[in-house]
Structures are given as C-alpha cells and as structure tokens.
Amino acid sequence: MERLTPVEQKAPGRWQVATVAAIKPETPQVKSFRLQVPMWMALADGEVSPYFHDVVVEGDQVEVRGPFTSYFVWRGESPVLLVGGGSGVVPLMCMMRHRRLTMPELPMRLVYSVRKADDVIYADELDGDTVLTFTREPPGDWSGHTGHIDADLIAEAGVDSGIGFVCGSNAFVETASQLLLDAGFDPQQIRTERFGPTG
Template identity: 40%
Template structure:
C-alpha cells in the first residue's frame, strides 16, 4: 500500500531570525525563530531567500531537521562550491540576521509515526530523517522507524553522532567506522532494516537516490511503497 499524501500544513512567506549557528568545514546548522510559524510535519522543507540591497534575490530549499514541537526551526546546509546561498549562509550569516522564509512545504514525503518505515539517506539527505527520528522519540514511536545513513566520512555526515545514538545504521564510504570497512551498504546490511516496513523513504542526490531505490528493490521493497526526494544534478 503506497498511501496517499496527508493534508500537510503549508506556510506563506514570512521572516526567520537566526538565533543559533554552528559551522564545520562543509556544513552550517541554522536555528531560526520564524514569525507566525506554521508547525511542520517531519519530512517537509522550507525555502530560504536572500535579498540584496539592489533587490536581487536568490533562494534554495532545505529540509527541516527539527521536531515539530521544537520552538525553533532547524536547517542543515551543505556549503557547495560556488553555492550562492549556501556559501553566504556558511561564511557570512550571523546570529540576529533576518531571512525571508516560506514553509512548511510538501506532503508526499512526510511521516507522522503512523506506519513502520525504513529511511535511506545520503549526505545531507539524512536531514529529514533526523526530524522523523526526533519526532518518533518524542511520541514513543522509535520502534516504527529504521534509518540507513550513508556518508563519506563521519565528519562530513550531518548529525552522525545523533544518528548513531538513535540506532541508525551508518555506512561510510571513505573511512572505517567501528570495525566496519568503508563501503556503501551491502544487501545483507539493509535486509534487517526493511523487514516489516510498510513504506520506504529515500533522500539524497540524483545519483544516490537512483542507487538507493535500486538497492531497496533488490532486498524486496516494492517500488510503489518507496517515496523519493532528490536534489542536485549529479551523484
């Protein structure tokens, strides 16, 4: 059963004030106080828009990492080479800055804790699954969600420590982790994660999404039960 999109909330353009910011070499975590905020569902995203003095604008969409009950909206942004928005957020953004934001957006990729699911995310594609894990922990539905997170290194994988603490299976492709040799997830590692799942979620780059969808099919997950959210042009 694929299910139908829930009646997800939708928010209009408003402003978000940057309350907290944390940076690493490649990532920046933003926590925003959103005016007239509409509570989101895990799996939804926001558009963040920058506006220059000459009224030139640039905007990008980012998945929400925070639980709906969090008083602040949390986004995790990867700084991409030449990224107009991500570069500014990583290098220039400061606490107190005010941004134009619109959200929450999207209904198909959401999860409310109603059915058992498996999630496969690559890189910043794990962000919506962090929101789902936080939501599951708050409502006592941890048994209904299993996560496979794939990254190059532990330092480059967003929320790596939180994912591991929550019981997610983490596969690193460029360094070993706790005795596991660096490699993408193997079929026998994914099989126990999909057992009993009624729905699967995949999030990552175009290349990763194609790979993960194929992998899920190889372990017996029906194509009509897989929901995919992808970004970027390449793997």
C-alpha cells in the same frame, strides 16, 4: 488526496518570518541551522545555502516561504526506513527528531552512507537506530560497516515493509530505491529526493 498538516492548511506556500535560533558546525563543510517558524520547522536549502553558511548569525530574521508541497513528508506511517547519502540525511534527521519527540516507540531506522569521518552530519544525534557506513575513509578506530550500501546493510536495518524515504545524489537514490524494492517495499511507498550530479 493526502491529509494536510495544520501548517499546510494554515499557510500553504505563504511567506512567513523565521528566526535563526541556533547555528552548529557539524563537519568542516556543513553547518546546521535551527530555524524557528511559527508552527513550522524546516531547513531551507539549495540556492540560499551559501547565504546561510557565510552570512547568517544567530538572532537574524530571514524570510521563508512554505511548506510548498506535501510529499517528502512523514505523517506517522510505520514502520519507517530512512536511507540517506551524504547531506541527503538532512530531511531524514528532521523525521528522526520528530519521531523522537512525538512517538519514540514507533519503529524507524536510518541507513546513512558517508564517505569519511569528516562528512558525518549530526554525529552526536546518531543512535542505535542508525546503521552507518563509510564508503572511503572510516575513522581509525571504526569497526562498523564500510563500503557502499547494499542488500545486507538494508537487511541489517530490519525494516522490509512500511514506508521508505530515500535522499541523496541521483546515483545514490537509484541504487538505494532499487535495494528497497528488492527488499520487498511497495514502489508506491518509496519516496525519493535527489540532487546532482546531473545527467
């Protein structure tokens, strides 16, 4: 059994109060919310995201419950390869931030696939540890990668062992997790989170 974090030990699955500490427009379609929760930082998503998008203002208190499970969680394993498609980057950025704050020397790379310039979430946080690719319309002055993720892009990230976290649409995750297997990752060390479209 995996070791539980202090928060999980303290309050597995219990309701807690969070405060919306900051709201930041990321793209025309995406806002990010910073929630302050005692001993816990996370983003709610899914059913409630329209509520967050349209209603919540800074200073609001919201009810949150969790964390529910302890699976798509990075616990300092190394090296780390993160692969995100579209808004699938969100949980991965939490890992990037945690690493930046706590163990900046630890090898962690992010491969991030978006359709067009407007879709880049966390644009001002992406640094040399990110390999970004545009699948449809790159910005006019873009000289970096274009097209869907492939073996070359994974190779450029330079992590071929350790632990992999993959998040995105189902099709994206199928492709990306296969690329990680091909690159040599142990299947037990590839963790995935998927969202629609549904099959």
